[in-house]
Amino acid sequence: MLTGRSASTPSDEGARPDVAVVGAGPIGLAVAWRCAARGLRVVVHDPASGSGASAVAAGMLSPVAEAYFGERQLTGLLLASAARWPAFAAELTEATGAELGYRTEGTLMVGLTGDDLAEARRLWAYQQGLGLPVTPLRPTELRDREPALAPRVRGGALAPTDHQVDPRLLVPALRTAARRAGAVLVPQPVRHLGEVDARVTVVAAGCGAAVLTGLPVRPVKGQILRLRAPGGVAPGFRHVIRGYADGESVYLVPRSDGEVVLGATVEERSDTTVTAGAVLRLLRAGVDLLPELAEYDLVEAVAGLRPGTPDNAPILGPLPGRPDVLAATGHHRHGIVLTPVTADLIANLVTTGVPDPLLAPFGPERFGGAGSAGVDGPGRTTEEDRWS
Amino acid sequence: MLTGRSASTPSDEGARPDVAVVGAGPIGLAVAWRCAARGLRVVVHDPASGSGASAVAAGMLSPVAEAYFGERQLTGLLLASAARWPAFAAELTEATGAELGYRTEGTLMVGLTGDDLAEARRLWAYQQGLGLPVTPLRPTELRDREPALAPRVRGGALAPTDHQVDPRLLVPALRTAARRAGAVLVPQPVRHLGEVDARVTVVAAGCGAAVLTGLPVRPVKGQILRLRAPGGVAPGFRHVIRGYADGESVYLVPRSDGEVVLGATVEERSDTTVTAGAVLRLLRAGVDLLPELAEYDLVEAVAGLRPGTPDNAPILGPLPGRPDVLAATGHHRHGIVLTPVTADLIANLVTTGVPDPLLAPFGPERFGGAGSAGVDGPGRTTEEDRWS
Numbered sequence: 001m002l003t004g005r006s007a008s009t010p011s012d013e014g015a016r017p018d019v020a021v022v023g024a025g026p027i028g029l030a031v032a033w034r035c036a037a038r039g040l041r042v043v044v045h046d047p048a049s050g051s052g053a054s055a056v057a058a059g060m061l062s063p064v065a066e067a068y069f070g071e072r073q074l075t076g077l078l079l080a081s082a083a084r085w086p087a088f089a090a091e092l093t094e095a096t097g098a099e100l101g102y103r104t105e106g107t108l109m110v111g112l113t114g115d116d117l118a119e120a121r122r123l124w125a126y127q128q129g130l131g132l133p134v135t136p137l138r139p140t141e142l143r144d145r146e147p148a149l150a151p152r153v154r155g156g157a158l159a160p161t162d163h164q165v166d167p168r169l170l171v172p173a174l175r176t177a178a179r180r181a182g183a184v185l186v187p188q189p190v191r192h193l194g195e196v197d198a199r200v201t202v203v204a205a206g207c208g209a210a211v212l213t214g215l216p217v218r219p220v221k222g223q224i225l226r227l228r229a230p231g232g233v234a235p236g237f238r239h240v241i242r243g244y245a246d247g248e249s250v251y252l253v254p255r256s257d258g259e260v261v262l263g264a265t266v267e268e269r270s271d272t273t274v275t276a277g278a279v280l281r282l283l284r285a286g287v288d289l290l291p292e293l294a295e296y297d298l299v300e301a302v303a304g305l306r307p308g309t310p311d312n313a314p315i316l317g318p319l320p321g322r323p324d325v326l327a328a329t330g331h332h333r334h335g336i337v338l339t340p341v342t343a344d345l346i347a348n349l350v351t352t353g354v355p356d357p358l359l360a361p362f363g364p365e366r367f368g369g370a371g372s373a374g375v376d377g378p379g380r381t382t383e384e385d386r387w388s
Numbered sequence: 389m390l391t392g393r394s395a396s397t398p399s400d401e402g403a404r405p406d407v408a409v410v411g412a413g414p415i416g417l418a419v420a421w422r423c424a425a426r427g428l429r430v431v432v433h434d435p436a437s438g439s440g441a442s443a444v445a446a447g448m449l450s451p452v453a454e455a456y457f458g459e460r461q462l463t464g465l466l467l468a469s470a471a472r473w474p475a476f477a478a479e480l481t482e483a484t485g486a487e488l489g490y491r492t493e494g495t496l497m498v499g500l501t502g503d504d505l506a507e508a509r510r511l512w513a514y515q516q517g518l519g520l521p522v523t524p525l526r527p528t529e530l531r532d533r534e535p536a537l538a539p540r541v542r543g544g545a546l547a548p549t550d551h552q553v554d555p556r557l558l559v560p561a562l563r564t565a566a567r568r569a570g571a572v573l574v575p576q577p578v579r580h581l582g583e584v585d586a587r588v589t590v591v592a593a594g595c596g597a598a599v600l601t602g603l604p605v606r607p608v609k610g611q612i613l614r615l616r617a618p619g620g621v622a623p624g625f626r627h628v629i630r631g632y633a634d635g636e637s638v639y640l641v642p643r644s645d646g647e648v649v650l651g652a653t654v655e656e657r658s659d660t661t662v663t664a665g666a667v668l669r670l671l672r673a674g675v676d677l678l679p680e681l682a683e684y685d686l687v688e689a690v691a692g693l694r695p696g697t698p699d700n701a702p703i704l705g706p707l708p709g710r711p712d713v714l715a716a717t718g719h720h721r722h723g724i725v726l727t728p729v730t731a732d733l734i735a736n737l738v739t740t741g742v743p744d745p746l747l748a749p750f751g752p753e754r755f756g757g758a759g760s761a762g763v764d765g766p767g768r769t770t771e772e773d774r775w776s
Binding site for chain 1: 613615618661662663664665667668671672674675681682683684685686687689
């Protein structure tokens with residue numbers, strides 16, 4: 001591991017980078033920004049920055065609404081990262097002048113039918129049991145907050161501390177911040193880690209991490225729609241709305257410019273085609289919850305691939321037996337919310353060599369030897385030669 | 389009016405055109421082709437050939453399935469034009485070598501629910517009362533013909549003589565045919581008829597005819613979807629399917645290359661935005677009728693503007709008091725099927741000066757003086773000077 005500014009004195013110009021980051025999505029860029037800001041020489045490799053899961057992400061910062069059964073450790077990391085988001089966003093805007101679409105109205109969670117509400121209430125009870133701020137609302141309170149909700153919506157609850165950011169504003173801002181801090185972006189693909197020459201390599205390649213490292217990261221297809229309120233006005237609702245509607249789980253994210261992101265499917269597929277059935281299910285649930293959406297323009301239907309893992313939690317830390325290769329991938333549906341904590345913890349690990357206790361549950365070693373299969377595989381000898 | 393080849397002897401080269409056609413959609417191009425093939429000097433004006441209603445049209449040649457209550461004269465014209473289509477298509481393919489996607493499997497008309505079927509049966513009885521070939525099918529016969537239909541579909545009938553063509557193949561073929569016959573395409577807009585210098589002007593400008601002529605042509609918005617069977621195979625059904633599904637009327641047009649056109653809304657609006665509600669209604673009805681569509685790729689959602697008229701029938705013939713200006717517009721939902729008869733009748737009228745009896749119900753004069761308002765309006769004096 002490396003320590004502070006000593007690693008990149010002027011005499012090192014043109015020398016081997018301290019850190020090579022593979023992947024210029026939000027995770028890779030934020031890691032690069034944090035490392036470069038600490039004086040490390042950083043190179044980021046990506047032929048198409050921001051073209052992965054982040055281009056399709058809604059940008060919900062919702063550790064409360066997304067606290068699911070059986071994911072307590074993940075929920076802890078989501079909460080830790082969400083707590084860092086206000087300062088992270090302010091710092092990023094200060095560094096770049098960029099507007100990020102950061103909004104703090106909270107998440108309104110609703111159930112359309114009696115069955116939907118019963119399912120929602122089970123989850124809210126679980127979330128309250130964790131001590132999270134979830135406030136059930138009476139129907140009149142729900143309408144007072146969002147008059148545009150369908151009259152049929154049976155009930156809801158508020159998660160007031162959930163926020164949102166616009167990923168399509170976030171990624172360019174992170175590129176700018178990383179560059180201004182001194183990171184160099186190389187628009188070339190990395191086909192295997194032997195091509196990378198740096199003291200530490202951070203693999204933040206999303207789904208691409210699987211072939212690079214052998215880690216069990218798999219694509220999880222998600223389809224989303226982008227709608228736009230007619231007439232160029234803001235949407236007729238202010239909160240992020242997460243709803244169950246006849247068994248379908250959807251979210252609606254309003255942006256100030258009139259855009260609404262309506263998502264998302266979760267499919268064990270690796271193609272990125274938009275299917276009629278998925279669009280139908282999303283629109284039906286969305287319009288059932290918020291009838292005015294029927295009048296909105298449908299401006300985009302798109303599919304992306306999330307980097308999923310066996311336990312739905314990210315993979316953060318050194319590959320087994322390879323302290324010079326750090327994984328920062330597998331963020332699945334949580335890449336945007338987990339960006340600040342990932343960047344901070346990985347940058348700390350790079351500079352101090354000491355892993356933050358927060359990282360403990362998320363190391364690659366939890367998947368056993370499979371985590372280093374790619375590195376230990378056929379290319380190993382060559383890579384050893386270059387990395388030793 | 390003009391007669392035959394005498395109008396364009398070699399000594400006329402560079403002289404005033406015999407015929408100026410305003411609009412290079414299927415109607416204008418077919419008129420130009422027919423006129424040029426008779427030896428007339430033809431110029432066609434359009435800055436964006438094929439960008440109007442035809443780009444969104446499904447290409448159903450369905451005079452039987454589209455024989456609606458209260459439109460007997462229109463039905464007669466649709467039948468007359470559909471009867472010309474096989475020869476027209478063969479002639480066009482011979483002239484150009486172009487494949488047109490011409491298919492003859494017939495239309496299957498179905499009702500999803502009992503209410504839908506009751507509504508459909510009223511229409512089938514009307515169509516049979518006109519002597520049209522409509523054959524009710526028993527449920528087993530329906531499934532034998534199209535096993536992909538949803539089990540819930542309550543009943544159906546076959547219109548075996550209805551055909552289809554692909555408008556996106558038709559329009560380029562017509563452009564080629566018109567050019568090869570000698571017509572000149574000028575990619576410039578015509579803002580008023582005074583800009584056109586020809587012995588006869590044919591206004592085939594679709595919705596644009598209103599401002600050029602004052603005729604009561606109004607935009608009628610239609611939204612359609614294009615789906616594609618996964619894996620590059622043909623769709624799992626062969627007939628054009630027209631269905632009522634929970635009160636929604638839709639059609640499904642299968643193409644040999646895997647494409648399915650699913651349409652269409654009929655909206656009294658003049659914008660071309662795609663709305664969430666329309667896409668939802670189309671997909672819901674389509675998937676309810678043919679469940680396998682849920683697995684199809686959604687490759688296009690688009691809106692276009694049909695040139696509608698007060699009685700839903702086209703406007704064909706000379707403007708009142710202006711025998712040198714012929715309307716060939718207002719084809720509304722029937723532009724593709726009506727292309728051959730419109731082209732033949734207008735070309736005959738141009739060359740012989742004698743209107744075919746088929747034209748009688750469709751003249752501009754049926755709308756009274758309003759039909760020539762634009763021509764008689766502020767620009768009249770100038771136009772008279774140029775046209776006299």
